[in-house]
Amino acid sequence: MTQNYVILPYRGWMFYRLLNTLIVISFLSLWYVIITNQETLNWYFVDRASLDYKAEVSGPVQGQLPQLPPNDHFQGIVEEVKAESKEGQVIVSPEEMNHAVETAENNFEPAPGIEDVMQVFPDEPFQILQQFEERNEVIKDLCELEKNPNYRQSNMYYFPKLEATWMPLYGASSTLWKKFFIDKYGRKRTSGDIFNIVNLRKFYLPLEKARKGNGLKNRQMPKEPDDSLRFTIIKHPLARLIAHFKKPQLDRGELVALKDQWVRPSIILGRNDPSWTDEKKARFELELDLWIDGKLTPEQSPNNTFLSAPTFSEFVRFIIDADDKGDKRAYNVHWRPISEWLDICQNDIDIIVKLENFKSEIPMLLEEIDLTDHEEYFL
Secondary structure, three states, X not given: OHHHHHHHHHHHHHHHHHHXXXXXXXXXXXXXXXXXXXXXXXXXXXXXXXXXXXXXXXXXXXXXXXXXXXXXXXXXXXXXXXXXXXXXXXXXXXXXXXXXXXXXXXXXXXXXXXXXXXXXXXXXXXXHHHHHHHHHHHXXXXXXXXXXXXXXXXXXXXXXXXXXXXXXXXXXXXXXXHHHHHHHOOOOOOOXXXXXXXXXXXXXXXXXXXXXXXXXXXXXXXXXXXXXXXXXXXXXXXXXXXXXXXXXXHOHHHHHHOHHHHHHHHHHHHHOOOXXXXXXXXXXXXXXXXXXXXXXXXXXXXXXXOOOOOOHHHHHHHHHHHHHOOOHHHHOOOOOOHHHHOOOOOOOOOEEEXXXXXXXXXXXXXXXXXXXXXXXXXX
16 A cells, blocks of 8 residues: 555656646747747738728628738738737738728739629630620529510611621710711711711611511511621710710810700709899809800809809709609610610620720620721721
């Protein structure tokens, strides 16, 4: 018993000595890893902080946020802010972190691939053709979801020599294509509006003469063969709206041309003062007409607030007000929804080109309709 009593404490003492040694070694190893990998830890904390901050200021997001890639610009931010630290974490102000996140994202180039219909693709023809197919599939799904609405719109011009049908969308390079087709195939005029769309009326496919069938699908239009290629060029709706708004800002001729469409009513609606008498309002409106026509300067009537082009907010307010009142001016072709103007659920469109991607997609379109010799004109 005595022998056993002596051996047991000795074994317990050896066990605790060994345990303490292992703890010390583990602590020293951890300390060494932290010292030698401080840069890695700094990157980890900055990266996590940036993602957390981005999620906080951006609100809920779907899916997992991408890992921000290391780069020289971001590294510079880290070097500036890691001097001030707390418990190993880099302290970054919201302004500095926002700058770091934006810098990293601006220098991030994702691998190319078809992700969605808004993705810009490289110039490989196969990928661009896939993009066209992707858009058509998305449109098909959306039309089925909306039960294939029918707006009874055609706006089609079939050119037999090209075996192609052009579907113009105003505000999306339609003027460029219109001038090309008139110059190449249309009725030649020496006076008046030589580039009026009516000069292409012999190519127009009238809706009222559509052959009986399922809407306008499967080439139900007269003179249009079943194997014709239908194409259109689209542009972001807001970009179309802004581009049209800028016209009277940059060109007095456009100011006069758009006077009654929306310029004059936008100004009057947005700047009318209820305190004015009827006589004062009538005088200001008369002076507005004279100013638009170039017969009056703002200096000649300094108290008249009507004498300047509409602001964007006034322009948008007019559209909303006109739409609420059922005013047909609210449905101007330059900002009417693409789905309505092209009746996109009823008209099978083979190729839809996004104007934002014209450098890569227009050449493919020209190849499909055998107009590659005119690439310089369109690009």
